[in-house]
Amino acid sequence: MSGDSSSVDYAGRARDALGFSRWWQILAAAAMMAAVSPYQYVWSSIEGPLAESLEISLPALGAVFSFYVVFQSLSQFPAGWWRDRSGPRYLTFLAAILAGGGYLGLAYATSIWQLYVLYSVGAVGVGIVYTVAVNTAVKWFPDRSGLTTGIGTMAFAAGSTLVVPYVRANATVGGYQDVLRNMGLGILIVLLLGTVVLRDPPSEWLARENGAEEDDSDLAASLRGRAYKTTEVLRTWQFWLLYAMFVAIAGADLLVIANVVRFAEAFGFAAVVATASATLLPLAAGVSRLVLGEVSDRYPRKYVMAGSFLLAGVFRFGLIAAGETDAEIAFVGLVMAAMFFSSPLYVYFPAMLADYYGAEFSSSNYAVLYTAKVGGGVIAGTVAGFLVAGFGWVSTFALGGGLAVAAGLAALVLRPPAGSGMGDADPDAAG
Known part of the structure; x- marks a missing residue:
């Protein structure tokens, strides 16, 4: 980061507060993210057997994933509000019941409305895990928020690759129930273990030693202990620009995730090209969050x-x-290249939000920003469907390229909120 944070031994203070290394917090958060990732990345492998077994058309099942995106995104604000005030333990326990129970329930579902309800309930659990995990990194690592946020979000993107071979080999009409039960139990166990490990730092742990009032105008808000409540954040133009950027880049990102196979098929490419693209996409997305998260800690984040x-x-x-x-x-x-550079959005935005507004209320602040993913989902789903029908795939993917470029240009306008103490003369201090 551009500011000198060497005056505070964050690792030492964390060890004093926890009794062990703060990296165990990140390991637990990453394991939880990997555990719930099948909700987003394995659905396409189980919807076929579900549809055939329950005699439901695939188009009717399409709404299941739409419900997932909405509930996973919108659950994060109440979850974040609770976590900032009461810590992660009981909230993570609730997530274990909801996310684990969602898959366990799916194994016994007999109608489409039960699928809608159970996947939505599970999505709330996923949303809780997501906001808890991301903000665990922000709260314990104000000095390395890009890298540690990248580890958690990488686990969410790439974690499902560990179970995809198992699911694809066993998710048949006769075997999908066992698959769902096993994944539900796995989610439940990992998240319950997370409740034992996860905790938040004491509120005073970032205080400067001996009450020193050093010149820290170039430090991020989270490093200085500055805390903006959500109501304060919403009164700054920087937040709304970040929100618009999130909608744009999430739309571009999800558009490729949801449609890359059909896009390849539209050009007449061989099936192996579409398969390779879909298989390598989450790998590129996951690795990029770790790599570029670290880069954003070392260089001005907005650039x-x-x-x-x-x-x-x-x-x-x-x-x-x-x-x-x-x-x-x-x-x-x-x-792979397109996803490598768009997927770190889930690293940049929580880290930038903590840079500008502090870490104390980061869970609720980022949860509000994360609702922009719903807008991105509308672009990747409804808007893309309209464009494909009226103008074709080329125009649709060109929209994604334009949205990404617009988000990049908008980032150059960002600067710390007035009165944040980050040094208005040095707008790059946010890095």
Whole structure:
């Protein structure tokens, strides 16, 4: 980071408060994120057997995933509000019951309305885990929030790769119930273990030693112990610009995730190209969150964010060019590149929010910002469907490229909130 935080031994203070290394908090958070990731990344592998067994059409099941996105996103504000005030333990226990119970219940579902309810209930558990895990990194690592947030969100993106082979091999009409039960039990056990490990730092742990009043105008708000409540955050224009950026880049990101297979098929590529693109996509997304999260800790965060989103847009336009020139290998590579630079949005935004507004109320503050994912989902779903029907896939993916470029350019306008003490003369201090 651009500010010198060496005057405070964060690792030592954390060890005094916990009795063990603060990295165990990140390990627990990452394990929880990996455990609930099948809700987002494995659904496509189980919906077929569910539809066939229950005699439900696949289009009717499409609403299940829509409910997931809405409930996973909107559950985070009440969860974040609770966590900031009461800590993560009881909240994580509730998440274990909801997320584990959701999959266990699906194994015994007999009608479509039960699928809707159970997946939505599980989605609330996923939303709780997500806000708890991300903000565990922000609260315990104000000096390395980019890297540690990246570890958790990488686990969410790539964690499901551990179970996908098992699911695809066993999610048949006769075997999917065992798959759902086993995943439900796995989620329940991992999250219950998380309740034992997770806790929040004491409120005074960031205080400067001996009451020193050093010149820290170039430090992020979270490093200085400055805390903005959500009502204060909502009164700053920076938050609303971040919100618009989140909608735009999430739309671009989800558009590729949801449609890359059909996009490849639209160009007449071989099935292996579509399969490779879909398989490598979450890997690129996960690795990027760790790599670029660390980069954003070492260099001014807003410029890393701007460059990342601009490249994400450029590579999306490259996807179109690869498709139109029948460049199959280039297409797969560009899918990975496009996702590598857009997926760290889930690292940049919570870290930037803590830079600007502090870590004490980071859970509720980021939960409000995270509702922008719903807007991104509308772009990737409803808007994309309209554009494909009226103008085709090229125009649809061009929209994604344009949204990513717009988010990158908007990042260059960002600067710390007035009166934040971060040094208005040095707008790069947020990094």
